[in-house]
Amino acid sequence: MESNDPNLIGLIKSGNKQAFDEVFLKHFKSLHAYAFAIIKEKDDAEEIVQNVFVRIWTKREQLKTDGFLKPFLYRSVHNESLNYLKHQKVRSNFNVHYAEVVKNDTGNLNTELMATELQRNIHSAINELPEKCRNIFQLSRFDQMKYQEIADALNISIKTVENQMGKALKILRLRVVDFLVLIFVLLK
């Protein structure tokens, strides 16, 4: 999310493998964590990040040099993860059915599943936030950046960061409020 993002994208576009490697090393862990948060599969999460980077490298001529790298990467990983879940659903309808049965027996597992489901829902909702709102929220939550750091990186005022964060939380809460009620009931 640094000011030299367009520069890096330009380098990758012109076929600079070193720049590509640098970007991968820098963002791999958080992207992997993001994919893992959605799909809950460690190895497959890596494959999802790989897919995104393979596509970036093989279609590097089509990269757009304006804009920032990290929001683009987060979005790509999110879409790839949803695709993965879609395929997974078809592949293992049986497993889901089996899990449902077990779920009713053990309260513990139930809570765990609910927590996973909540997290997945939150991430889906995040991805649907307005672009500016989403970028700021992800920098704050995924990369643990302070308001001042975000303001500097995106070249905006700290007040805007505050506003966008408040807006994001308001929207997210509305989206997952049903889940939150359930979680609280289960936790008690």
Added chain:
Amino acid sequence: MDKNYTHINDDLLVKYLLGEATAPESERVEAWAASNPDHLKQLEDFRMILEKSKLQIDLEIDGHQALDRLNARLETEKKTISYTFILRWVAVVFIFFSTGLFFYNNLIGNKINVNSGENTITQTLPDGSTAILNKQSELSFVGGFFNKTRDVKLKGEAFFKVSTDRSKPFIISVNDVQVTVVGTAFNVKSDGAVVVVIVESGVVKVNNPNDSVRLTAGEKVEVSHNQQHLSKGENQGKLYNYYYSNELLCDGTPLNELVAVLNLKFKSNIVIENPALKALQISTTFKNESLEEILTVIAETFKIRVEYGQDTIKLK
């Protein structure tokens, strides 16, 4: 919302939860939350969402190893990509060239212009037919996919072996006469005034603006300019093919016809002085003999004399 807390909004709550709020702001938020269970609930919801949206970085995973795995995959991916890339271009080039070849064959390659000059030449036409041109003859051919007919324009004399193609008639235009063929072998001769068509095999249709006639093997027709009726006759012998068979095949051939051919073949000027001699029929075959040898044979056969003059040879 309570009147006292109108200045508490979502922005401030988030700020507080993220530790970005000032001390006085934090105090205000805490008081606000304590004042009402709904306030507390909202704050707790926000806390939960912020907590759950945080990413848990896997500390065991190694970025450099992941990069190695990515590069290994890029290697294999590159091979398949360059393979499909090459395959795509091979297909494009192939289509380009075959289209080009098709258009070339049917537009440019299907036109031929030949002039035989001082030699007898055998010309294969683009449709597979063969034309043998006598000396001083000229032929042009236009055919191919984009034409409904195979058009030949002829000046002089030629023998044709036409390859069969019922969908595209082979039409020879010579003077004002048209000869239409499907697949056959025949001779066409024009000396400027008279066109002679002799058929060796198959069927040929000959027409001028006024009339038409169908010739079968062994028949011939002679057409002069603007002639009203075309009448066919039997062809005597195969003398007409001397220029491509290199033989003079006489089979009851009148002497005047043989003399005419000899004059053409040897560029001589043989004159028959006595009109009674013209109708004398001769049956023989000459191969590679010189003019003198041939004339000697003729003289002995008919008991006549040959006089060699300065420009002319006289038969008496």
